[in-house]
Amino acid sequence: QPLLLVENLVTSFPLEGGGRIHAVNGVDLGLQRGETLGIVGESGCGKSTLVRSILRLVEPASGRVRFEGEDLLGLSKPALRRRRRDMQLVFQDPMASLDPRFTVGRSLAEPLVVHGLGNRAERQARVAELLETVGLDPGAASRYPHEFSGGQRQRIGIARAIALAPKLVVLDEPVSALDVSIQSQVLNLLMDLKERLGLSYLFISHDLGVVHAISDRVAVMYLGRIVETASAERLFTDPAHPYTEALLAAVPQPDPARRRRRAPLEGEPPSPERPPSGCPFHPRCPKAMAVCRAVVPEPRQLSAGHEVRCHLYG
Numbered sequence: 001q002p003l004l005l006v007e008n009l010v011t012s013f014p015l016e017g018g019g020r021i022h023a024v025n026g027v028d029l030g031l032q033r034g035e036t037l038g039i040v041g042e043s044g045c046g047k048s049t050l051v052r053s054i055l056r057l058v059e060p061a062s063g064r065v066r067f068e069g070e071d072l073l074g075l076s077k078p079a080l081r082r083r084r085r086d087m088q089l090v091f092q093d094p095m096a097s098l099d100p101r102f103t104v105g106r107s108l109a110e111p112l113v114v115h116g117l118g119n120r121a122e123r124q125a126r127v128a129e130l131l132e133t134v135g136l137d138p139g140a141a142s143r144y145p146h147e148f149s150g151g152q153r154q155r156i157g158i159a160r161a162i163a164l165a166p167k168l169v170v171l172d173e174p175v176s177a178l179d180v181s182i183q184s185q186v187l188n189l190l191m192d193l194k195e196r197l198g199l200s201y202l203f204i205s206h207d208l209g210v211v212h213a214i215s216d217r218v219a220v221m222y223l224g225r226i227v228e229t230a231s232a233e234r235l236f237t238d239p240a241h242p243y244t245e246a247l248l249a250a251v252p253q254p255d256p257a258r259r260r261r262r263a264p265l266e267g268e269p270p271s272p273e274r275p276p277s278g279c280p281f282h283p284r285c286p287k288a289m290a291v292c293r294a295v296v297p298e299p300r301q302l303s304a305g306h307e308v309r310c311h312l313y314g
């Protein structure tokens with residue numbers, strides 16, 4: 001049984017002038033225990049809305065989300081609150097989860113207080129342990145978020161996310177605001193924590209290079225749909241979808257044997273308010289055919305674990 005199973009998830013928002021935007025438009029995905037699934041795509045493609053819908057921070061319009069076999073969309077609010085202990089979110093900006101007026105120790109103890117865990121001394125000990133786990137000095141507990149660098153603040157954000165020993169951690173662009181050298185330190189910390197704590201990750205980024213470094217499998221998202229899913233290795237060496245190829249063109253390839261000429265991505269993603277007919281990528285696709293303008297491609301399995309939505313594989 002997978003840890004997480006998402007089936008035909010749809011999340012839509014009303015438009016001011018009438019009609020609806022389908023920010024998430026029929027997404028299927030699964031996550032095994034101990035696995036990292038990367039979700040990659042340009043900003044506005046629906047990645048953040050997708051994971052917020054999975055956690056029910058946004059209410060989906062239809063579909064199914066099963067966590068350890070339990071239907072999350074059918075849970076009452078109190079049952080959902082208890083379940084949230086198992087599913088934590090790390091934001092791009094760690095200040096989104098750290099109150100600048102509170103010491104780091106207070107922010108880290110807060111989830112323990114909310115869930116009624118431990119007395120004051122036990123919580124203090126847990127906070128010290130959490131800080132050490134993410135590579136910070138336990139003395140950080142008495143300091144304030146503004147006293148730390150961006151990378152240190154993200155370590156604190158991660159410490160808060162693991163405070164309740166969750167099973168699933170959703171990371172929404174966790175290193176996008178950091179310098180490249182700091183990015184790899186935080187990615188290494190995340191990979192280390194996953195092993196030590198037995199975590200599973202949904203890892204969102206617009207940067208395919210970052211996603212490749214940390215993911216076991218990758219799902220590529222475009223305009224509310226998953227257009228390709230494969231192992232990270234397969235997706236990087238043998239992408240099938242023209243959109244994935246274009247994203248790869250932007251990733252520096254240190255190994256010249258693997259450096260191929262790829263057409264970079266042209267233009268902006270279309271507005272989800274007025275999605276193109278047929279394949280939503282057709283206005284930007286260098287390989288578009290007549291059928292692409294008329295018919296939405298269905299998912300095709302190319303090999304075990306490698307799925308694509310594109311008429312080139314009809």
Ligand code: SF4
Nearest residue numbers: 279282285292310311
């Ligand atoms: Fe390009 Fe057509 Fe494939 Fe869409 S279906 S990605 S337009 S070739």
Ligand code: MG
Nearest residue numbers: 043044047048
């Ligand atoms: Mg986002």
